[in-house]
Amino acid sequence: MPAFGLPGRIQAANSKPRAIALVGLGDGGAAIARGVLREDIAHLEVHVLAKSAADPDALQAIQAGGGELQRNLAEADMIFIVACAGDDVALASVVSAIAHRRGQSVTALYIVPPEYAARRAEDATLKSLRASVEMLVVVSDSSYVPAMIAALGT
Numbered sequence: 001m002p003a004f005g006l007p008g009r010i011q012a013a014n015s016k017p018r019a020i021a022l023v024g025l026g027d028g029g030a031a032i033a034r035g036v037l038r039e040d041i042a043h044l045e046v047h048v049l050a051k052s053a054a055d056p057d058a059l060q061a062i063q064a065g066g067g068e069l070q071r072n073l074a075e076a077d078m079i080f081i082v083a084c085a086g087d088d089v090a091l092a093s094v095v096s097a098i099a100h101r102r103g104q105s106v107t108a109l110y111i112v113p114p115e116y117a118a119r120r121a122e123d124a125t126l127k128s129l130r131a132s133v134e135m136l137v138v139v140s141d142s143s144y145v146p147a148m149i150a151a152l153g154t
Contacts, residue, residue: 017043020153021076023069023095024048026087026125032111032142033082039146043153045072049091073098078152081108081133082145085116089125092132105134109148114140 020043024033030048037046047069073079079099083089096106108129130136139145 018077018153019043019075020045020149021069021072021079022046022149023079023081025081025083025089025091025095028084028087028111029082029089032084032145035142036082036146036149039150041146041150041153044149045076047072049095069095070098073104074102076104079104079106080149081106081129082111083108083125083129084111084142085113085123085125087125089128089132092129096132106132107135107137108133109145110136110138111142111145112138112140 020041022033022036022044024030024047033046033048036044073095079095081089081092081095083092092106092108099106110126110129112126126136126138
């Protein structure tokens, strides 16, 4: 008999490990992504794009890594961008474009310290992320990121 007597109910949540791509944008996002990489989370590919997107050809800046980012985005079940208040996230639209060409959505994790959030002003980083992703998660503590990624991927 199915669990709880409900037919079609998933018996084992997360029964298939999910491949996750985490892209750190800007200096703060890059630091968080590097920290998550040290956590050694299974099924996780981490990319750091700390370089400024002031270069008019941002896509070429991403492809300079030999297309590894594009391969990982294609293989990922979930794609996350992580950035902090004040980070240069102009490459978020490029990461999203690559994901969208493959029919995948993108979630951004935006880390905003409580004292910064108290100003209630929508900054350029937030506006750019909001325009580039399907889901935006705003948190005040970067320790949330590895815990969330680990829980979703296992």
